[in-house]
Amino acid sequence: MDQIVVTGGTRLEGSxxxxxxKNAVLKQMVAMLLAPGSHRLTNVPGILDVELMGRxxxxxxxxxxxDGHDLIVEIPDDLRPEAPLELVRQxxxxxxxxGPLLARNGTASVAFPGGDDLGARPIDMHLAGLRALGAEFExxxxxxxxxxxxxxxxxxxxxxxxxxxxTENILLAAVxxxxxxxxxNPAREPEIQDLVVQLTAMGADITGxxxxxxxxxxxxxxxxxxxxxVPDRLEAGTYAIAGAISRGRVRVDHCLxxxxxxxxxxxxxxxxxxxxxDDWFEVEGPDRPRPIDFATLPFPGFATDMQPQMVALLxxxxxxxVVTENLYDARFRYLGxxxxxxxxxxxxxxxxxxxxxxxxxxxxxxxxxxxxxxALVLAGLRADGYTIVSDIQHIDRGYEGFxxxxxxLGAVIERRSA
Ligand code: EPU
Numbered sequence: 001m002d003q004i005v006v007t008g009g010t011r012l013e014g015s016x017x018x019x020x021x022k023n024a025v026l027k028q029m030v031a032m033l034l035a036p037g038s039h040r041l042t043n044v045p046g047i048l049d050v051e052l053m054g055r056x057x058x059x060x061x062x063x064x065x066x067d068g069h070d071l072i073v074e075i076p077d078d079l080r081p082e083a084p085l086e087l088v089r090q091x092x093x094x095x096x097x098x099g100p101l102l103a104r105n106g107t108a109s110v111a112f113p114g115g116d117d118l119g120a121r122p123i124d125m126h127l128a129g130l131r132a133l134g135a136e137f138e139x140x141x142x143x144x145x146x147x148x149x150x151x152x153x154x155x156x157x158x159x160x161x162x163x164x165x166x167t168e169n170i171l172l173a174a175v176x177x178x179x180x181x182x183x184x185n186p187a188r189e190p191e192i193q194d195l196v197v198q199l200t201a202m203g204a205d206i207t208g209x210x211x212x213x214x215x216x217x218x219x220x221x222x223x224x225x226x227x228x229x230v231p232d233r234l235e236a237g238t239y240a241i242a243g244a245i246s247r248g249r250v251r252v253d254h255c256l257x258x259x260x261x262x263x264x265x266x267x268x269x270x271x272x273x274x275x276x277x278d279d280w281f282e283v284e285g286p287d288r289p290r291p292i293d294f295a296t297l298p299f300p301g302f303a304t305d306m307q308p309q310m311v312a313l314l315x316x317x318x319x320x321x322v323v324t325e326n327l328y329d330a331r332f333r334y335l336g337x338x339x340x341x342x343x344x345x346x347x348x349x350x351x352x353x354x355x356x357x358x359x360x361x362x363x364x365x366x367x368x369x370x371x372x373x374x375a376l377v378l379a380g381l382r383a384d385g386y387t388i389v390s391d392i393q394h395i396d397r398g399y400e401g402f403x404x405x406x407x408x409l410g411a412v413i414e415r416r417s418a
Contacts, residue, residue, distance in 0.1 A: 001418045004389040004403055006380035008362055012248035012409040015280075018236045018255045019045035019069065020229025022398050024191035026053045026093045027168050028198050028227060029073065033060065033100045034176060035202055036077045037224035044071045044229060046400040048393065052091040056083055060097065075224070079104060085111035085142065092116060095123055096165060098146055099173030102135050108146045112139060117369045119329035125159055125166035132157045133170070133177055154179035154218055162187040162298045167214075168195065175204040177218040186214045189299040190259045194230035201225040233259040234305045235399060236281075238374050240264070241309040242406060244272045244285035245316065246381045250409055251282040262302045263310070266294050270313065291319035291356060296326050308334055308375035315343040316382055317356030325350045334372030337365040341376075341383055362387035370398040377402070381411055390418060 020043035030053070032039040044050060050071070054064040060081070063074040081101040083094045088111040101108035115121050127137050127144070132155040135148045154177050159166055167187040174181035186192070188210050196209035202225050205217040236255035243250025244267060257264060257276040264281060268274045271286035291314060296304040304327035314321040315338060325331045332352055335345050340363050344355040362385040367373025373395040380387025389395075392415075395402055403415045 001390065002392055002415050003418045004377055004392050004395070005414050005416060006377055006387050006389070007412040008380055008383040008385065008387065010246060010381070010410050010412050012243050012246040012250050012381070012406070012411055014409045015251035015253055016239050016405050016409060017253040018232050018239070019043055019400055021191050021194070021232035021234070022047055022049055023164070023189070024194045025050060025229045027096055027191065027195050028229060029053050029057055029071070030096045030100060031172060031195060031198055031202070032073050032075050032224065033057070033062070033079060033097065034104065034172065035222040035224050036075045039073045039075065039224040040226040041071045041073070042069065042226065042228045044069050045232065047398055048396045049091065049398060052087070053093065056087050056091055056094045056097065059083065059087060060101070081105040081107050082109040083111060088113050092121070093165070095126060096168050096172065098126065098144065099130060099169040099171070102130060102146050102148050103152055103173045103176040106148045106151065110144050112142055112144050117333060118331050123165070125161065125163050126169040129157050129159070129166055129170035130173055133173055133181065152177035154181040154216070156182045156184070158184035159186060164189055164192065167192055171195070171199070171206070171214070171216060174216040174218060175199055175206070175222065179218055181216040181218070183214040183216065185212055187298060188212070190230055190233060190256070198225065198227040201227060231255045234303065234371070236260060237263050237303070237306045238309050238378070238399070239405070240267060240281070240283040241313050242378050242381060242409065243283045244270070244289070245313045245378050246411070247285045247287055248409070249282065249284040251280060253280045255279060255281070257281040262300060263306050266292055266302060266310065270317070288318040288358070289313050289316060289356070291317045291321040293322045295324035304328060304331060305371050307331060308372040309378055311335070311352065311354060312338065312375040312379040314354045314356060315345070315360060315379060316358070317354070319356055321354045321356070323352045323354065325352070334368045334375065337368070337376055338379060340365055341379055341387065359384055361385060364388040364390065367391045367394045370394050374399060374402065377406070381406070
């Protein structure tokens with residue numbers, strides 16, 4: 001197991017490019033199952049999650065060939081419609097294969113994903129949406145076994161909450177269903193919009209992506225395409241906060257600042273100077289961040305996947321911030337590690353009260369999940385002495401070359417074997 005060792009105190013300066021979005025590419029790999037033939041994705045990040053999703057597709061019968069930042073995927077005519085537990089445990093987003101496999105094969109068996117470090121993470125809305133399209137499900141010994149004996153038929157579906165995964169599962173089934181599906185209150189995340197760009201190029205008929213009502217008219221078949229993955233707003237935002245927390249100035253290139261409007265607005269409220277163009281932005285950090293309050297919400301609200309990084313910044317603030325987490329019941333678990341570094345934090349249900357400190361002190365910490373792992377490294381950029389972050393396989397799931405990129409900005413950081 002590797003560790004990241006970061007020595008605090010250096011101001012980061014320079015520019016860093018970001019790659020395609022993890023949370024887009026994983027679903028776009030699954031979308032390929034809808035059309036036999038040779039597909040290509042470009043701007044694919046070299047991250048562990050892409051490898052893990054590749055294993056899921058391999059199991060289903062596809063062949064994934066990485067080529068630098070391109071990924072070529074061959075989809076056969078006949079699929080093996082299942083995702084077993086050993087793969088689903090490693091790659092939770094595997095549940096998204098349910099919709100496309102039902103659409104293509106009329107059956108699908110996917111291990112029930114269960115909860116993870118962020119909380120219980122149920123899939124009731126995925127299943128309810130697919131049931132409305134005509135699927136039937138049984139939970140058999142921990143596996144969700146789905147059948148669509150009469151095929152899938154379009155329906156009116158209203159999501160109680162704009163779940164990213166449920167929207168994707170329904171979308172990936174409805175594109176090949178008979179007739180029209182009207183999806184009310186879908187997720188509006190940029191990654192969903194990019195999935196719709198890919199599906200539309202494949203021949204799907206979808207309107208309303210990015211709004212509160214999507215209409216999907218089923219088509220008889222889809223064809224393979226080449227698609228460039230939308231930039232990763234969460235990777236971009238993480239480097240922005242790396243610049244801010246270190247009191248440095250970091251420019252993030254190859255990104256879409258419009259996808260980070262709320263996060264950049266809140267960074268400006270902390271006293272950061274933010275400049276932006278169409279495909280870049282630059283953040284210069286203040287000496288001490290001003291305290292702010294924020295609540296995580298579905299897009300275009302403040303992203304839950306930027307919450308830990310922002311909290312790391314506020315831990316150095318010159319006042320008290322209140323952060324409300326509305327997406328996950330266990331997303332504050334990492335605060336215990338931040339407190340080991342000296343952060344003054346209390347939590348009450350989904351609220352965290354962060355009393356900013358002038359200094360934190362480096363120490364060994366564990367990365368509990370992707371974003372919290374990144375946040376602990378960011379805290380280490382400013383803490384006194386060394387911060388040693390273990391369990392960094394979580395960080396590898398979502399960030400290509402995290403250590404090298406931070407080092408290129410001047411961070412004193414290395415990856416070493418534990
Ligand atoms: N939910 C339900 N029932 C459902 C589906 C979701 O109650 O059927 C709840 C979840 O338990 C959670 C909330 O709704 O409390 C949001 O879940 P959502 O379905 O929107 O999230 P997801 O599809 O499981 C994706 C990202 C997450 C990101 C969330 C929210 C991927 C692979 N994952 O998860 O990304 O936090 O959307 O934006 O796209 C990450 O990248 O680090 C990460 C965790």
